[in-house]
Amino acid sequence: MSSEAIRPSTLDGIKRLAKLLKTERGIKYLPALDEAAQLAGFQNFRHARNVLRATPKSGRPRPGHRIFLTAYWKSREDGTSGRETLTIELSAQWGDLITPLQLQNHRALVHFRSEGPDHLALEPLLGTQSEARRAVCAAARALHFMDATKLRPSKSHSRAYPGGRSSNAIPGRDHYSIWYDRETKRYLFVDxxxxxAVDGKVQEREAWAKRHGFAIIKPKWAGMYAPDIGSRLYLVADEKKGIPLGPIAAALDKLPVPIIEDSWEGESASMMPFFVSPGTIAKAAAAKEKPKLPRKSSGQRNSVGYVQTFVGPQRRPKGRMPVEAHAQVGRLLKSVLVATYHRKGVYNRVNAIRGELDEWTQREYDRAELPSEQFFELYYHESGSTFSRSLTETERARHVESLGQAKDLLGEHYPDSPPLRTLLKKVDAAVKSLQSWV
Known part of the structure; x- marks a missing residue:
């Protein structure tokens, strides 16, 4: 039977047909996947994968996943405060669309942190209710983009420029972001x-695309940045090496109108108590019910030695904490540091904790596994120091919670050992100092 007569109806069937086409026609596997998907009635392999994964054998669509996005605010003028929480529906949990570390790769998500499998919360305290709502809406639009396209934000800007040079970027670009397809290893430039601002640059942008072999598409979906005040989304990619734009535009055009502040449908409530999502509660309950295994011996066998420059022999826990966990602990510690500069009992201890964790990270990962640029961002380069000489009870409680989360992460990923216990005592001391700060 000719391969062209085969009409697969499953992903496995499309992959088998692609291998057959690859052999018959002497073409590469990725083009063969797209051609096999087209024979099955789809636009390309990405389209087939999205449709077939979303439709179980019963033919009934899978239920969506509720995701909660939260931001806290406090007015500098009258002292009023509150919480803004928006609930959105996605096809997967946020952790299946993006890793905690990759949140830093997009402007709308960079200051959000994981509060649970179904909850992301903005780390800094914002100044007005409007700012909080705008931040949450922007995060929702970014997550909707990811859910529709299954792409992830990237910092590899050079991969999306002609010749890898930013000087070759599309004329009139603004508020742009870079996106990556993990399966095809291809990139997309979103302008x-x-x-x-670009009304007068249409011909210049078209000439640029023709000169460099790029394609430009403007979907009907208005975009992520500021659709309520006139920004519009353009998809830009290399016609041969980039992500095909047609399927991406089609997926975006199926999205509802971008969520904006003027159509706010979220929950507005008092700041305290902090919002805890259903998924977070369920996860805590499951962990509590899980039988605890006996701890391994906590002696020196759970730690290893190293020599620190200008200090001498030191010890750290045996093993290594995942990079994503390091990033999460780093963000928690930095959120405390920017608010406690004038409380040295807190600041100095937290600063010492991050310095020690920075040393441990250097010994746990080499540069091939953890590039220098990413390493330096884990525990340093915080911004937005408030230099406050006092904090409200609510603000202190939030930072105590952050230190508690950092402590839990360290205890979860490192074996019980003298170096870890010493570090955790510093966390406890910082919490005690923070609680007594009036």
Whole structure:
């Protein structure tokens, strides 16, 4: 039977047909996957994968996943405060769409942190209710983009420029972001300028695309950056090496109108108590019911030695904590540091904790596994120091919670050992100092 007569109806069937086409026609596997998907009635393999994964054997669509996005605010003028929480529906949990570390790769998500499998919360305290709502809506739009396209934000900007040079970027670009397809290893440039700003550059942008062999598409979906005040989303990619734009535009056009502040449908409530999502509660209950295994011996066998420059012999826990956990602990510690500069009992201890964790990270990962640029961002380069000489009870409680989460992560990923216990005592001391700060 000719391969062209085969009409597969499953992903496995499409992959088998692709291997047959690859052999018959002497083409590469990725083009063969797209051709096999087209024979099955789809636009390309990505389209087939999205449709077939979303439709179980019963033919009934899978239920969506509720995701909660939260931001806290406090007015500098009258002292009023509150919480803004928006609930959105996605096809998967946020952790299946993006890792905690990759949240830093997009402007709308960079300051959000994981509060649970179904909850992301903005780390800094914002100044107004409007700021909080805008931040949450922007995060929702970014997550909707990821859910529709299954792409992840990237910092590898050079991969999306002609010749890898930013000087070759599309004319009139603004509020842009880079996106990556993990399966095809291809990149997409998303440009979101204000539409009026590029009205006079249409011919220049088209000439640029023709000169460099790029394609430009403007979907009907307005975009992520600021669709309520005139920004518009353009998809830009290399016609041969980049992500095909047609399926991406089609997926975006199926999305509802971008969520904006003016159509707010979230929950507005008092700041305290902090919001805890259903998924977080369920996860805590499951962990409590899980039988605890006996701890291994906590002696020196659970630690290893190293020599620290200018200090001498030191010890750290045996094994290594995942990079994503390091990033999460780093963000928690930095959120405390930016608010406690004038409380040295807190600041100095937390600063010492991050310095020690920075040393441990250097011994746990080499540069091939953890590039220098990513390493330096884990525990340093915080911004937005408030230099406050006092904190409210609510603010202190939030930072105590952050230190508690950092302590839990360290205890979860490192074996019980003298170096870890010493570090955790510093965390406890910082919490005690923070609680007594009036």
């Amino acid at each position: 979101e300028p204000y539409e009026k």
